[in-house]
Amino acid sequence: MTQEERQIHYHTVTLGALVREGDATAEITQQREDGTTETVTLHVPAGLPGERVTIAVEEPPAPPARKRRRRWKPRPPRVWITEIHEASPLRVQARCPVFGTCGGCQLQHMKYEAQTEWKREVVGQLLREVGGFENPPLLPTVPCDNPWNYRNHMRFSVYGEGKPGLTERHTRRLLPIVECPIAHPQINRALSIVAQHHNPRPQVLMRYGTATGQMILQPEQPPEVALELLAAGIDVRTETIEEKLAGQVFRIRPSSFFQTNTAQAEKMAQMVLDGLLTHDDYREDPRRLTVVDAYCGVGTFALLLSRHFGRVIAIEESASAIKDARWNLRETTNVDIMQGKVEDLLPKLAAELDGFVIDPPRAGCQPSVLEALIQHPVARIVYVSCDPSTQARDLHILCNQHATYRLRSVQPLDMFPQTAHIESVAVLERAL
Numbered sequence: 007m008t009q010e011e012r013q014i015h016y017h018t019v020t021l022g023a024l025v026r027e028g029d030a031t032a033e034i035t036q037q038r039e040d041g042t043t044e045t046v047t048l049h050v051p052a053g054l055p056g057e058r059v060t061i062a063v064e065e066p067p068a069p070p071a072r073k074r075r076r077r078w079k080p081r082p083p084r085v086w087i088t089e090i091h092e093a094s095p096l097r098v099q100a101r102c103p104v105f106g107t108c109g110g111c112q113l114q115h116m117k118y119e120a121q122t123e124w125k126r127e128v129v130g131q132l133l134r135e136v137g138g139f140e141n142p143p144l145l146p147t148v149p150c151d152n153p154w155n156y157r158n159h160m161r162f163s164v165y166g167e168g169k170p171g172l173t174e175r176h177t178r179r180l181l182p183i184v185e186c187p188i189a190h191p192q193i194n195r196a197l198s199i200v201a202q203h204h205n206p207r208p209q210v211l212m213r214y215g216t217a218t219g220q221m222i223l224q225p226e227q228p229p230e231v232a233l234e235l236l237a238a239g240i241d242v243r244t245e246t247i248e249e250k251l252a253g254q255v256f257r258i259r260p261s262s263f264f265q266t267n268t269a270q271a272e273k274m275a276q277m278v279l280d281g282l283l284t285h286d287d288y289r290e291d292p293r294r295l296t297v298v299d300a301y302c303g304v305g306t307f308a309l310l311l312s313r314h315f316g317r318v319i320a321i322e323e324s325a326s327a328i329k330d331a332r333w334n335l336r337e338t339t340n341v342d343i344m345q346g347k348v349e350d351l352l353p354k355l356a357a358e359l360d361g362f363v364i365d366p367p368r369a370g371c372q373p374s375v376l377e378a379l380i381q382h383p384v385a386r387i388v389y390v391s392c393d394p395s396t397q398a399r400d401l402h403i404l405c406n407q408h409a410t411y412r413l414r415s416v417q418p419l420d421m422f423p424q425t426a427h428i429e430s431v432a433v434l435e436r437a438l
């Protein structure tokens with residue numbers, strides 16, 4: 007069946023709670039092929055709890071012919087709101103014309119204070135349900151001072167006539183866009199110039215140093231485009247850019263990880279430092295202690311930690327980030343940079359450490375990392391996470407399953423306003 011032939015059904019419903027991905031839920035009753043009925047729960051983008059709306063539900067694509075069925079995965083039906091009968095008091099007008107269709111943002115239609123409160127509730131729920139903490143020490147979300155135009159890094163896909171755009175949610179279809187309201191204004195400026203020319207490659211990457219005005223643009227643009235960018239005040243680089251964080255300059259390559267929201271990254275770096283330093287449990291002078299910055303990226307936390315602690319060990323697996331970290335930490339004399347997987351290196355080092363900063367990717371920590379933290383307890387751990395569900399899982403192991411640590415605080419930090427992504431910082435102290 008082609009997309010044109012797929013049927014659309016309309017339902018008027020009252021929307022339920024937001025799911026983790028930021029969609030509201032709707033229960034509808036539908037008829038099965040054998041004539042009986044069933045109640046199904048749908049995810050409704052751009053909806054809010056308690057709203058009375060009419061939704062359109064497009065039948066999902068039918069399975070392909072038998073030969074190609076092995077790789078086929080059933081997709082949820084496409085759902086969208088066609089009319090709002092009773093709007094939530096939390097609703098605001100979304101800024102972006104492709105909001106609801108684009109895969110980038112999920113919460114533009116929600117008041118910003120409600121977004122940060124919802125993120126706090128999600129972290130709390132995960133700490134209770136996955137972490138097993140009855141009454142978790144949860145702090146309010148640290149909001150972003152400007153919840154728009156904060157992204158310093160965008161990866162655009164190129165569609166049809168060589169124009170950069172974004173991708174539709176749940177599909178690979180490309181959406182032409184003129185500007186993105188969460189991207190830094192200089193990225194939007196560069197996009198408007200690059201979009202006037204043919205882009206031969208499938209992607210265009212832009213990373214902007216908000217403090218330096220330098221931009222990495224890949225692939226390298228032809229000379230006439232580079233001149234137009236220069237005339238618009240954009241200082242284009244191809245290899246690395248520099249960005250400032252907490253008064254320090256960091257060099258970043260396109261393939262190295264760097265936080266996408268510089269203003270919030272600055273607050274996070276301070277939270278990490280405070281989490282390790284502001285306490286009574288280091289009875290010794292911090293300059294006599296050794297701490298680890300595990301999953302260190304280009305060395306942002308390691309550089310700040312090196313000013314307060316005697317020795318810092320920075321661990322990172324990416325060769326590109328390690329190159330940047332070596333440059334960024336070149337003037338320090340008390341940081342050892344180690345290239346490799348944290349799960350391989352940390353178990354060999356844990357006995358000599360006094361404190362940990364861990365900032366793993368979404369998957370959280372590997373079992374051998376948690377095992378090392380349990381076998382060699384330290385006074386303090388600061389655990390930064392971009393996925394509160396894996397963080398709650400790991401905190402459960404460290405604090406409840408083994409009771410080696412006490413959870414002192416968990417604070418969400420809004421690194422990604424207008425989206426359902428959640429960053430949170432947990433501080434643990436030795437319980438034994």
Ligand SMILES: C[S@@+](CC[C@H](N)C(=O)[O-])C[C@H]1O[C@@H](n2cnc3c(N)ncnc32)[C@H](O)[C@@H]1O
Pocket residue numbers: 262263264265301302303304305306307321322323324327346347348349365366367392
């Ligand atoms: C969320 S980023 C944190 C980077 C850094 N702390 C910062 O704030 O800029 C995670 C980093 O861990 C690295 N990484 C992912 N898996 C790893 C592993 N198993 N061992 C070591 N590093 C890893 C990634 O390359 C990335 O630089």
